[in-house]
Amino acid sequence: MTGRRPRPQAPTSRRPHPPAGDAPSPPTAESALQERRQPREPVRAFLALGSNLGDRRAYLRQAVGRLPDVVGVSHTYETDPVGGPPGQGAYLNCVVELRTTRTARELLTAAQAAEAAAARVRMERWGPRTLDVDVLLVGEETIDEPDLVVPHPRMWERGFVLVPLADLAPELVIGRLTSELARGVRPAGKL
Numbered sequence: 001m002t003g004r005r006p007r008p009q010a011p012t013s014r015r016p017h018p019p020a021g022d023a024p025s026p027p028t029a030e031s032a033l034q035e036r037r038q039p040r041e042p043v044r045a046f047l048a049l050g051s052n053l054g055d056r057r058a059y060l061r062q063a064v065g066r067l068p069d070v071v072g073v074s075h076t077y078e079t080d081p082v083g084g085p086p087g088q089g090a091y092l093n094c095v096v097e098l099r100t101t102r103t104a105r106e107l108l109t110a111a112q113a114a115e116a117a118a119a120r121v122r123m124e125r126w127g128p129r130t131l132d133v134d135v136l137l138v139g140e141e142t143i144d145e146p147d148l149v150v151p152h153p154r155m156w157e158r159g160f161v162l163v164p165l166a167d168l169a170p171e172l173v174i175g176r177l178t179s180e181l182a183r184g185v186r187p188a189g190k191l
């Protein structure tokens with residue numbers, strides 16, 4: 001047979017990138033949406049947990065079970081309350097590490113859901129609470145909005161955050177965790 005064979009067809013699916021020389025198409029609503037659906041690379045994130053009311057260890061355990069993407073949990077530490085009204089009980093604090101594609105805002109939502117599940121009632125700032133969950137760090141993300149600041153603005157001044165954080169990421173606290181900050185942060189075993 002000498003008949004001509006049909007030439008292979010070019011694939012008809014849309015190519016993600018135009019070949020060099022093609023004018024780039026302007027972004028459309030569809031492409032913007034597509035961009036937002038792109039999977040994010042997972043990052044290391046850290047959340048601080050504290051409880052000074054009721055069965056503190058049970059509240060921390062329950063919260064760790066509810067939080068997403070947890071890959072590590074520090075030891076727990078008993079700590080004297082910093083700020084707030086006099087006469088509050090000691091806190092039990094720990095830090096959890098996440099490997100996550102969630103944003104800081106998504107993690108704040110998860111943190112607040114865990115607080116709500118612990119029947120936390122907000123009465124006064126720094127007052128006693130069954131559970132407080134703070135978003136410390138989310139990869140390299142920085143955010144400064146009225147209801148969310150990351151990295152957490154007070155974390156570097158707090159022994160009850162830095163000592164448990166050092167269990168999981170000692171490189172992050174080098175030069176920041178002084179013996180003065182660590183004073184009064186008492187090891188209280190595994191969660």
Ligand code: A4P
Nearest residue numbers: 050079080081082091125126132134135147148149152160
């Ligand atoms: N908010 C802003 N940024 C963040 C963030 N990165 N993570 C907003 C979590 N929340 C963030 O918090 C008040 C508001 O902060 C929220 O509405 C949220 O949108 P809250 O939990 O309702 O109140 P709070 O915890 O009493 O106030 P605040 O300012 O968050 O206090 P901290 O810094 O959380 O400190 N002492 C010991 N020993 N151990 C403790 O765990 N914790 C506190 C609370 C004080 N003293 C303590 C401990």
Ligand code: MG
Nearest residue numbers: 132133134135
């Ligand atoms: Mg808080």
